[in-house]
Amino acid sequence: MTRILDQTEVLGFRPLYRQVRDRLIRNLVDGVWAPGEALPSEMQLAADLGVSQGTVRKALDAMAAENLVVRRQGRGTFVARHDEERILFQFFKLVPDSGVPSFPDSRVLSLSQGRADANERSLLALTPGSKVIRIKRVRSIEDRPVIAETISLPAALFPDLAGMAVPNNLYGLYAMHYGITIANTQEKLKAVGASPDDAAILGVTPGTPVLRIDRLALALDKTPVERRLSICLTQDLHYLSDLS
Template sequence: MNPLYVQIKKRITENLVGGLWHPGQSIPSEIELAHSFNVSQGTVRKAIDELAAESILIRRQGKGTFVASHNEENIQLRFLRLTSSIGNKEKLDNRLISFGKEKASNGLAKTLKINNASTIVSIKRVLTFNQKPLILDLIKVPASSFRGLTPEKIVEKKGSMYRMYESDFGIQMLHAKEKIKAVAANSEVAKILGVKVNSPILSVERISFTYDNSPIEWRLGLCLTENHHYATELE
């Protein structure tokens, strides 16, 4: 049998998945949860501690515990690790290049855990900072999870796909795995990003997950790193 706090953690997660508590809103207080789950406050605390460490919940002293959201005022683009090397604030923009549906390849179907040849939505877009192209994104998501996804919705949210997934489809990105390589720009990429063919490009392949480690988006980001870098920390 699992420890009690793990069971509580699971029940809280179920409430989040089930849509009982919504992103940005507060969940019941620790004392209330302790009563409704018939455990001590300390046990609820430990469960919430872990969820907070995973950035699924956010504690605010004196106010309550809140469901994490991509729609927060301050933090936009929670998953964007690319930052300017010279440190100036920059204006982000989003230009859609193509939008269409296609059949998933076997490899993609496997990583997204969907049936072979399922329909997926394929999106190509460019992120620009200060008018200059910076990242070419190729994004693929299962069509079944995103019925009603249109080019207009992408343009509307100005770059933050995850905000849109959350507010328009009730799907929350919680964590992601990335594989990073250095590659040479081919002619198409070079043209879109405005560099010479064979210029070095940072390739960032990402698989994003929602609750219970379900993969929900595959993405390939091709980034210019002349004046920017991908920042990370090791422990």
């Protein structure tokens, strides 16, 4: 592998370690290294790319900060896996008022396919007429239904999904069967009254105050991949947000 060149001319300046990082992320997107697999060692990568070990280190440290890889002293650098523990820690912010966070069970209510509506088109960057897969499910903690969830996926990205068993941990499915890694999510929260439908699903009266979480999930290359609308009962739960 030959050395990457600086391109100081136009775009202002892109540091070498940035180029190394982008190149390694490209490899992740392309599935060169599978989730859970070890990357080559720093020395190896440095030799391959024609840069110093320190530069590779800086790129890998940045990727570790983005939760794309996990580094373990004495063992190596590994592609981050989308197992439940990681999802729980990274993306699932609803925790019981007293007690430890736990991954909720889920039961699928319906799975259908149709034309994307205006909202889905805008969020998922789809063209008019594009199809989306919609999954509606209810999630329970300690056997009590607490989340009614509607998930919209671009059908083009997920062929044959309709014929598969829908697992509890969807992000694991995206990674495993479609090679799509969710890297970022953006969530917009509001308090609203429960609609009759959602109220029925959750076993409360319509109009009950519920937390409405509108999540958009992006892949490694910033492509929008999933829109998820969650209606949450927060009687015994809260959404935990740490800022610093």
